[in-house]
Amino acid sequence: MSASINILSGLGDKGPAAIVVEANGKRLLLDAGGALHPGEPTTWARGLDIDAVIISHDHIDHIGGVSELPATLPLYCTPLVAQALPKGRAWQSLPERSTCQVAGIPVTTGQAGHSLGGVWIHLGIEGGIFYSGDACFESRLFPFDAPPPARIALLDASYGTYDQPQQACVDAISEHLNRPLVFPVPESGRALEMALWLAEEADARGLSLAIDPVIRANLKTLLALPSTLRRSHADDNIKTLLTRPDASQPTLKLISDRDDTAAMWPGFHLLHTGYLTPSRCAELAAGDILWQRWNVHLRASHLVELADQIQAERVVPLFTHLSEPALGAWRTLLGARLATEKTLFLNTYALNTHTLDANALNNRSPA
């Protein structure tokens, strides 16, 4: 018995997620990420030969490449994530927290703590392969489920070795609330918890607030889920927020991010809380926008904690730079468990890593 992992995209940089796992003569694609930067092509899908794809969550760098895959390729995702698929795309239901079979491979899912409908993925082969998708321990609304043990852990390291607790982020954002602010946010992720926090702050400070209807609709969807799929202590606050009218001339606006620029919001400061595209980095450098992170990914100590929990022998930090000095910092954090290779091979007796050309595994011999 053996298995291999080939990271087509998402290793060595914040980029689209696409990972092929081959086992038992079948090839599964984990996530089909699209470009984070408008206009950039998605190249990882060229010449790809796979049996099924599993999508962890509905953010563009994990789902945006689905249109590059054959329409007949079996696709698995949770029902909420399916709402973000291209119109008419066929899909099969992935459980939010359970085990199923995909192409004959046992697949266990659990809540990833990152977004509405988002899950981590565990493959029950060769001692376990765990892929976190995007994950976070600190969400006020989305729970994180403890995964089963896995020899290989492919973990969300979008924040690199950054390790600031969420409370420090929230305190820093609070410092800006004395001026008119617009927060452009991904509508299925941190938008929901930021809505609750902003409502609390607006009430405490006597500020006026408006929340994008799409974000309100997603809060309603969250509230309609089984209570085990959210941190239900906030239910009453969500209900109150949903009945709260928007201010007609708000000083705080929480909006779904539609590539807003500072020029589109005269009289307001744009405060970004997540990943900045190069054009937004330029806006920040020019002093046109504000930026303060709101944690929605694993910070470094939580990534190590997760690797410990699942007893991983090798840990691949995904979606982050792996050149020096970051590489040295990861060595310190993970020791001999650190793996940075594009391709990993597992068998019942040993675990080897090799650096191979990404195309090498595309030439699959007949099963």
Ligand SMILES: [Zn+2]
């Ligand atoms: Zn995400």
